[in-house]
Structure formats: C-alpha cells, structure tokens
Amino acid sequence: MSVRNRFGTAAAIALMTTIGAVLLSACGPENSGSGSTTAPTGAAPGSAAPGTAAPGAASGSGSPAPGGKEVNGTSAANHLTISTGTRTVAMNGTTVDFGTVVRDLAWSPDGKKAAFVNGDGDLVLANPDGTGKVTLAKNPGGETWSHPTWLHATTDPGVTDVPGALARFDAIVFASSKGGALKLEKVPTKTPGATPEVLTPHNSEGGSDTMPQPPQTGNTWANAGGHRGEIAYANTPANEVYIYDDYIRPATRDLGKGSQPALSPDGEQLVFVRSVNGHDHLFTRSTQFDRKAEKDLTPSATTDYTEPTWSPDGRTIAARTPDGVSTLPADGSAPPAQVSTVKGLPAYRP
Template sequence: MSVALATLAAPVAQAAPAAPAAPGAESAGLLVGTKVHPDGGASTATENPDGSRYIEATSMGGGTDQGSNPGWSPDGKRIVLQTGEGGMGTYAPDLTDPRPISYGIEGQPVFTPDGTKVIASSYSSVPAFQLKWSPADWNPMDHQGESNLQPWFAASTGDSDSSPTVSPTGTVLFQHGANGSSDIWTDHGNHTAGLLIANGGRPHLSPDGATVAFVRTVAGNTQLFVQASDGSGTATQVTSGAVNHDRPKWTSDGLGLFYNANPGTDFQTTVGHRLVLATKADTLTPGGLIDVQQQPAAVSAPATPATFHSTTPTRLLDTRSGLGRPSAGAVQAGGTVTLPVAGLAGIPSSGVSAVVLNVTVTGTTGGGHVTVWGDATARPTTSNLNWDRAGQTISNLVTVPVPVDGALDFFTNSTTQVIADVQGYYTRDDSGATFTGRTPTRVLDTRTALGTPTAGPISYRTIDLKINGQNGVPAGATAVVLNLTTAFTANSEGYLEAYPAGTTPPTVSNVNWSSTGALISGLAIVPVGADGSVSIKVNGTTDVVADVFGYFTADAAGARFSSTGPARLLDTRTTGKPVTGGSTLPLQVAGANGVPSGITSVVLNLTVTDNSGAGFLEAWADGTPRPPAGSNVNWVAGQTIANQVIVPVGADGKVNLYVNSTTHVIADIFGYFGN
C-alpha cells in the first residue's frame, strides 16, 4: 500500500510555491539599461527585477562606458549595445567579456531570432540613417579594424530609419522618418520595406510577436500605444498626462512595458518605469535605470541526449560555513547565490549538460521556496523546493541544466540557509550510464518488515538493501533511482543518508525532517555497491519506505537524458479547481515544451499545495494499471511540499497523477529519457 497519512497535524504556516507570472507579478529575467550619472556620464548596468545584483560596466580606462540602447540576444546570453567609443559591441550578462562588432556610427542594435546577426541604424549621410546588419560574431580586431556592415534593404527607403525590432519569425519593424513626423514600417519578413502604422515611432515587438508597442504624440507629449503587430485593428493608448513617455520595451512575460518618462527633453531628468498593462500598476525601475530591456524568458533549445555519471555525494554549497560562496550567512529573502559547479567534485569542466543536486534549506525564517537554474539565463517561474514555516529543515533532488559558464543560481524568496550536495551529472556523450525506468516497486517498508528482519522504526542505524538481481533490477546496474520516505518520525529532527553499501557514509543527506510525526519523501539516485546493495543510514528514529523507479546500466540500448530546462506543465490553481481526492489526472508530456513523442520516462518536480487533509500523490505511465504501491509525494494537512520524480511515460505521451486527498497540483518538467 501507499504510505498512509490520515492522522498528522497541520504545520504552523503555509507558503505557496512559485507560480506562473500573472498580471502584477514580477517577471523573471535580468534587466539591462543605462544608468545616468550626475556628471552627465552614463554606464550600462544590469540588475535583478528587484534591484539586487546591480552590476555597472566600466570603460577600459576605468570610467563610465557611455554605452546606450542595450538589448538581449534571443537566448539571453549576450547583451548588445551602442558603445561609447562608437559602433556596436556585446557583453556577457555580468558585463564581462566585451566583444566589439563595429567601430562606425551605429545605434539601437538588435539580434535576429537565430542570434547570428545584429541589425542596427547606421549613419549613411543621405538619408542620414539606414538599417544595416553585421554577423553577430564579427570582430573588427581580427579584420584590421574593418566592420562587416551590409544594407538590410537593396535600395534606400528614402528617409532615415531607426529603432529596429524583430519578431520571433524574423519580421523587422522600424521607425521611418524623423522624430515628430515618423511612421512605423515593416520589411514584410522578406527585406521589402513598406508602411505598417502611420504616425508612430520607437516600435518594440512583444515576446510572442503578436503586439507592437510604440509612441505617438498626443497634445504635445509622446504617449505609449499598443496595437496588433500586423497593423490590423486600432491602437490603444496606455499612458497619458503632461509627461513624455518614450522607448517602450516589453517585459519578458509580455504582460507589461518598461519605458522612460521625462517632463521635458533633458535626459538627466529621465526616469525609468515599469507598467503592467492589465492592472495599470506603474512602478519605478530599481537602480535608476532607463532604456531598460529584460532578459528573455528561457527558450528551450533542441536537447542533446546525455548519459549519467554517479559521483560520491559531495557538498558544494553550505551557506552556514561559507562553503561555495565568499562569506558565511543565510541567503536573504529575494537573494541569489551563484555557485560554480563545472570542474568541482569530479564534474568535468566542459561537456556537462546537467547536474543532479540534493538541495536543502535549514534555519528557515518562514514559509518560502528555492529556485535553481543555470547562471546567465533568465530565472524561471518554477520552484524546486518548498517549505511552510520557520525552523524547518527540508530537501529535494534537483536536476538542473548547466550553462556555458558552468555555474548555477539559487534564489530564495525567504531568508534561509542553503545547502547543495552533488549526486551526479550528465554528459553529452556515451561515456556514462543509460537509464531504464520501471513500474514503481516497493522494496523496503520497515513498518511491515519488507526488506528488514523485523517490523518497526529504525533508530540511529543503517539498513543494507539488496538491489541488483531483485525486483527486475539487473545484476549489472550501477545506480538505482529510489523514492525514500520517512514514515511517522519519532524525534524532532533527523535525516536519511543513502550511499553504496561497503563504502564510508558521505555525511550528506537525502531526506531531512524537522518535526515528529513527519511524512516526507525524497528522490535519490544512489550508486550500487560492489555487492549489489545500497545502504540507508537513519540519523534519527523513523520507519523508512523505499520504492524503486528505475536504474542505470552500461547497456547501450538504455535511454539517454535530454534536459529541457525548467518549464511549468500543470498548475491547477490557474483553473481554481483542485484535483479531487480519489481521482486521477492525466498529464500530457509529449509535445509539451519541445518534448518529442516516443520518450520512455520524464523528470518532473511535483508540488502539492492548498490542501485541507493529509494525503499522497502517485505518478505512473498512462495506459498501464496503477501500481499497488509507490507514492511520490506525501503531505500533512495544509502543507506545501515538492518532490522530484522520474516516472515512465505511456505510449500516448501521458503520465497519470493520482491523489487520495483533494489538493492543488503543480508539475514542472526538467527533462526526459528516450532511446
């Protein structure tokens, strides 16, 4: 049977997991903009939407860089801008790694959707400015200082062109004519110029390309308007008043606009704003930035199949001691810790597609959540680990893509200590192990003496559990995927530690609890010892349950892992209808977020919240019988809790989610396995 949960008391407080961006919510993604200084100098700067992690660029001489009109590459990994020295260049998101593109008079540069070209307004004498493009990776230093600018149109458009903006399909909109008497033109997606919207300027396309924001003069002041990007329908005015509103840029979620406000024409009195269109909420941009543009939301790239490498569990981050960061101390609410992982604890310095970490919070000060993602990319609107109250210690397994800089970011919305232990990693080759998923099978339950000589709680001792050659796991398995559950803990705190039998305990945890009577599950990928067994050390007193969800072997016919990056597939809160106790919800996985058909298993983070009674959630492949045993998430009344799962996928591309007690359910995908 699945773990019973009928009699536990509710925690003291509750906290909702990270939700999709909604009108009025702060969208994720770094901001890049221009910081104007009192002396008239200007610097390019980046910051989080809440103003944290402010970084300012400097020139080679150490002063302000005088950059302007910054924007992002489609993947959010480069910033392009009009440089203070003239011409165009790019930076990394942390404003390091400057790379020149041109040395002429070019402004307002933008990337094409594939990131291979940069389009800019380039000085051309008659008419004054025309659109030109350059390869994004062109470096004049490698070509005797020469640029590689080429006309966007075969012939002049007859007037000055500026403010290019590009749709996801490659259509370019731009301002045609001088300020005050300009129109918005389009290249029709085929380099043929023509009028789109009369009496408008400074166009900027929404992330989905469906809507264009632009400026138009009304009663002597420029105001912001939005309209369908194909020019159909009528324009809607979204600002008013005796102030100039200029340079609109969409937020990364497409729900609002950043813009500049100025009572006159002096740029030193310009103030940056963020406007939420649905609610009309208007706030100042933190850090005093103007000309703000937000890092694009993470875009799912074609995944590269990868194989798994087990590692000796090793602690990489512990904010209590300062391990993995410059100083010790809790991560403050709204704060982010950046952790380099490439090249550490046996992880290669390159070729790694994802790492598997056990992330723990301790010393919590209230309910909250942690989000883990690849550094130098936009923070996703998903969560990895949730907790409900102060004084809690809780953990969850995390599978997170590793970006090109080899570092990960940890964000918490509530002050807490954060710990991260590496469990393994995936490489984009066949040097590691492949995966075979299986119907969940219970292999240990100390309440019934399954896997142990006698029934009853385990107190401060180690269980050796035979894995290979048992329950469908072959003799050659190198690692096993176990869902470990503590059942009705007898003491106020403790943890489970899983490791290869016959080896020294690594002194890192897999499942943590911080109250008596706790029911907490945690996924673990555990290397198998030389005798085909794993050890589970119980640091405390509790019954222990273990379910096998799959295994890794050297079999070339096994499945390989493809990382999709975090993406939300399900959130029943958006419909207002929780999953009713005793019912099953099919979840379509294949076809969502770039997941192909024919996959064998999926990696999900499942979260339950807003429940009024204790219960459990069970996941399995659609089109197959519900397993007789094997719960994935367990909760007590009123608890918000998450657990990562690796679950087989049905032939129809679906997994089933069963709950025995009414609750809202959230499902975030992190990757999948396929042959």
C-alpha cells in the first residue's frame, strides 16, 4: 500500500463516537492566546451557528475506549493535537470547535497561533481556542492548498542581529496544487491578505557534480525545523526528500527516497515515510552532510504509518495510522503504540 496522496482532496474525517454520552463544560485549551471571537458567516458577533458550539467551546469526549486506550489521546502534558478536517480539533484531552473547517493544522514556534487551511481553501491563522481568526492569504480559486508550516530562524548565540535580517523567515510555507502541478508557496505572517510567492529551492553555486540544482516542479509537503529557516520537503515525481536552507546562502540537498518529511525541533534529525513490503514505514536519519545512515523505526509494521511529527522535546514521534494516531520513541527503542482512535493529522503544540 502506497503513501496516501492527500493533495487535491478535501477529506473531512469525523471523530469516532465515544462510548456513552458524557457532558463537558465549555472550556478552551490551556494557555490560549487572546483575541476576539469570530462568528460563523451569517451569525451575530460572538454567537454560534444554530445547533453548534461557539468557537473555543469544548465538544466531544476524552473518556476511555474499550481496552483502556484513550479515545482522544491528547493532553496538556503531551502537547499532542489532532486536526480532522472538521470544525473540531482534538487537544488538551477534549475537542475544541474552531467555528470553521480546519485542515492540516500547524502551530507557531511559540505555540500561540495555529495555521490551517479552511473550508474555502484559504490560509488562516487563529488563536489556540479558535478565536481571532485572520485570513492570511485568500485562495485565488482553481488551486488546492495544503500542509502549511511555520518558517522561522533565530540568531546564533553571540551574534548581533542585523535589524530586519530575520524578517524574511517569519512566514508560512505551504503546498499548492493547480492542474496537477505541485509547488511550494510562501506568505509573510505579518501581512494578512498578501499574495503568496513561489518558493523555489536552489543552490547558490548554480549546481555542481556534488550539489546539482534540485527539481523546480513537483515540490510539496514542506516542514520547517531548526533555528536557521531550514525546510524539509518532498518531490513527488522523484519520490525524494530534500532539505533547503538559505540562512547564509541558498543550498538544497537530496536526503534520499521518501515522502512526508518532518524536521526535528533542533533541525538535526529527519523523519520521513517510505514504502516497505506493502506498508508505509517511518525512517529517521541525520541531516548532517557526513551522516547518511538511515533507521527504520517500524521494521515490523503491519499497518501504514504516515504524516509523522516530532514532539517539542524531540524525543517522541507521532504518526497517523488507519486506526488513529500512534506514538513511538524517536530513537526507535520501542515499537509504536496507539494513543488515540481519532483519525486525523497529528501535530505537537510547543
């Protein structure tokens, strides 16, 4: 079974029904950012659509499933969140209604903002409780946007920052598909309504035998990590994973066969997906030039592990499976364990 192609689709996956009816008080996630509530279209300010909870309200249940597995699987302690393509996002042991469809949710480096693609295909920012929504970029139509990631960079210790030098890294990079053509686009986080620009990974030296120019088309599934604006991404036609870094000068490196890459918080490790014996496995490898050894974290896989993400401390990897979400140690010291029956995209909130 090959890695699922999530581009060009807008699958909305409903949360599984929990056993018994459990009443929850309306509360948002801990450490929510501030911001005014954005009412659904046609509703009065601060109100919810008929029959729905207001944005930020808890919905669903975190009660145990048969066998002791957590139906939700998220908590304030583990930082795990799951977006399901519906209005609700699983987090902090409950589900929070964002008041709009949430696809491919990603968190800012400080955990105070969420970026996602809404039901209209636009790129949206919001507070963790679903309030304060801002349309960062409006989809022009005819395109499918997916998998945003928060590009960022910081100065090295002891280095004085040149004013504005790092501003170009304060941006969202996302995948765009139009007429079957895949590309990466970039939009600044501080300029709502800006027109996205195409991000073209390349090498400053113009290509060489040791570092040739990477493919200019077919790029998708970007994921930012580290502190130097690094981006890992996949090239679909080549089935290759690349890492792009233009902190000092543009440089792109091919890291091998795979898809759906994710960089560790420190940028030193990469996890990605590769098909082995009919199932999608998780592999890790160093991002260093002289370290090419790979490790299969799921050598005995009997199911598909896709869409991996790192915990904030870099010790745990969460991945999507056909049955929900599983986690495993990043060093491969233990096999994956299912932590949630919620079927969606896992992401860790810093």
